[in-house]
Amino acid sequence: MADLIHDRLLTVIGIVLLAALIAPPVVLHTLRVGLVETWAQDLARDIRNREVVIVGENRITADDLAVIAGWPETGFVVPEPSFFVSTQRARKADSRGLAIDLNLRTTDLDDPVMEGVYDSALAPQAAVLSARAAARLEVAQGDSITLLLARTPADSSPVRVPVTLEVAAVLPAERWAGEDAFVAPATLLGFRDWLTFASDDPDLVPDPASVIWQSLRIYAPKVADATALRDRLDLFGLETRLMTDQVDRILKLETGLRQIFTIVLVLSATAFVITAFLLQWLSVVRKKRDFALMSVFGMPPAQLAVFPAFQGGVMTAVACCIAAGLVVGLQGPVETIVQGYLTTPSAVQSPALTPLAGGFLAAIAIGALAGVAAVLTLSPEDFSHALRGD
DSSP states (O other), X not given: OHHHHHTHHHHHXXXXXXXXXXXXXXXXXXXXXXXXXXXXXXXXXXXXXGEEEEOSOOOBOHHHHHHHHTXXXXXXXXXXXXXXXXXXXXXXXXXXXXXXXXXXXXXXXXXXXXXXXXOSOOOTTEEEEEHHHHHHHTOOTTOEEEEEEEEOOTTSOOEEEEEEEEEEEEEOTTTXXXXXXXXXXXXXXXXXXXXXXXXXXXXXXXXXGGOOBOEEXXXXXXXXXXXXXXXXXXXXXXXXXXXXXXXXXXHHHHHHHHHHHXXXXXXXXXXXXXXXXXXXXXXXXXXXXXXXXXXXXXXXXXXXXXXXXXXXXXXXXXXXXXXXXXXXXXHXXXXXXXXXXOSSOOOOOOOOHHHHHXXXXXXXHHHHHHHHHHHHTOOHHHHHHHHHTO
C-alpha cells in the first residue's frame, strides 16, 4: 500500500485505465435493463399487446378453430360469431337509466383478460363488464343489465326484445379500457341467430359444434410471440393487425442492444485483460532491482508474487468501485427517462446484483493474476542483471 501511495500518479493512471475498460459494459448493461427490460415488462403487463386482431369477417369452422388452438404461438383463442352483433344497446335492468352502446365480445375458460378476476366458465345468462361500461351503466357485480336486441322483419314493424344478463364480474380499468361486455360464445351466437331470423328465441343457447364462425379473439402466450402468431394467421388466410406496433420496435431494440452489449463486453474484457497484464508487467519491470534484492534476501517467487498480486487486485477493486458508482449515479436519470415512456407508472428494473458482483470479483482476480504472471516472467538472469545494473 505504501508503494502504491508513493507511486500515486502511476497508480491513478492505472486505475483510470482499468475503470475506463470496466465501466462501459456495466453502464450499457444498466441502461439496457433499466430502459428496454422495463419497457418490455410494461408491454407484457398490457394484455392487449398479446392480442392479434382479426380484420373483417371470415369463415372459420370448428376444425379450423382446433388447428389454430393447437399452434404453439397460440396462448388463448375463442370464436366470435359476427360483427353484426358486436354492439347492442344496454341499460341497468329494471331501470330507465342511461342506455349505452355496449360492445359484446366472447370469452371462455383461461381467458388472459379474466385471469384473477373471473376464472370460471361463464354461464349463458351472465356477462363480465369492463370498468368503464359498469360505471356508465351504474352497475356492480351481482347486478343485472338488459340488452335491447332489435330486428325488423320484412313484413312488419321493428321488434325489440330485452335480454337480461347478470354481471358476474367487473374488470379493472387497467385490464380493459373500452365499454365492453364479455359473454359466452354460445350466448352471442344465440343473439346472432335471433337477429338474423334463424331463431325466434334470443335466450336459446345453440350448439356451437357445427357453427361457421366469422371472427376470433386470439392471444399469444407472451408479447414476444405476438408477431409470430400474426404471421401464422396471415398465412392461414386471415387478415390481421397487432394492437400496437411498439411491440415490434421494443423487441427489435432489445435484440439489438443485447447484440451490442455482447460485442462491447467481449471487446472490453479483452482490452481489460491485456491492459491489466501490461500495467503489472511494466510495474514489475520498473521495480526489477527491488524484486532482485528481495530475492537475494531469501524471499521465494511465491512471496515475491504477493506484492504485484495485491497491488493489481487493489487497483482493479478501486476501478470496479468507480464503475459501480457510475451505475448508482445513473439510476435516477434512467428512472426519470423510463417513466416518461411507460403507459402507467411502474418500478424501473435495476440490474441483478449477483452477475455484477461476479463480474467485479472476476476482474479483481484477473488483476491479481496479472501481477503474479508479471513476476513469473522474471528469471534469475534478470535479477542478476538488475543487481549489477546492466
